[in-house]
Amino acid sequence: MVNLQTPEITRVTTPHATIRCGVGESPIWVAKEAAWYWVDITAKTIWRLDASSGVVSSWQTAEMIACLSPQNNGGFIAGMESGIFHLKLATDGKVQAQHLAAPATSEMGMRFNDGRCDRQGRFWSGTMLIDMSVPRAAGHLYRYTREQGISAPFISNLFVQNGLAWSPDGRTMYLSDSHPNSQLIWAFDYDTDSGTPHNQRLFVDMKTMDGRPDGAAIDTDGCYWICANDAGLILRFTPEGKLDRQIAVPMKKPTMCCFGGDKLDTLMVASIAAGQAADDEWAGATILLNPGVQGYAETAFVG
Structure with a gap:
């Protein structure tokens, strides 16, 4: 039986808008920093919420930014349109961007999408066609490290790469494809020494469920929380791939969730306004909620 949760929801806002x-x-x-960060891809914006003061800040980037992870020696590593970057956010609202790497071969009209670090601090991200209406699996999944640079593709034939996460011990890697032509989540055995996934297998087929699999997070039970885009739900799957909890959120298109807060028991959930009705007040909202479990802090990139 699936446990349906309805926690209290707080929307992130500014005093003026x-x-x-x-x-x-x-x-x-x-x-x-005791702070949350998230991005708005199409607006080329990085957002920050100070958890103590509630102050919200933002920075504009030169090109679309899809994902970012903290770097252990300061700043962030980010997946953007033209490659992987190191970013420093200045107090004057400016962004210092250093281009680190790009795939050896890449076609026009693509960008990086979902990305995060494994438990050892290696950065992973995948590419996708910006125009999702093109039903072509042109995306690849890459690994980036300071020593080795960007890898050759580890996984190919992806429409919309998403859902990256690692089990608490780092030995299982998860990956999803959000496109309507796929809607699959896979699990891999993961060699933590070499940073290599293998033994790809189907974890969940979401074509039979509400929503498409988007971004994800892991809790301390080793369960996989994923946003069900188009369904207004956050779903939790056990390590065996069984759906055991779901949370209804007021946004139809939640995109990715992340654990944080002092006790790592708060979920931040981002969402999409593009394509939604102008009078849908929750479309594109960023919210905070307590799911009743704790998660893990994201591992910083070892730079």
């Missing part, structure tokens, strides 16, 4: 992200994505918790 309601935040409505065209394509909100990649929420992360940076513990040393």
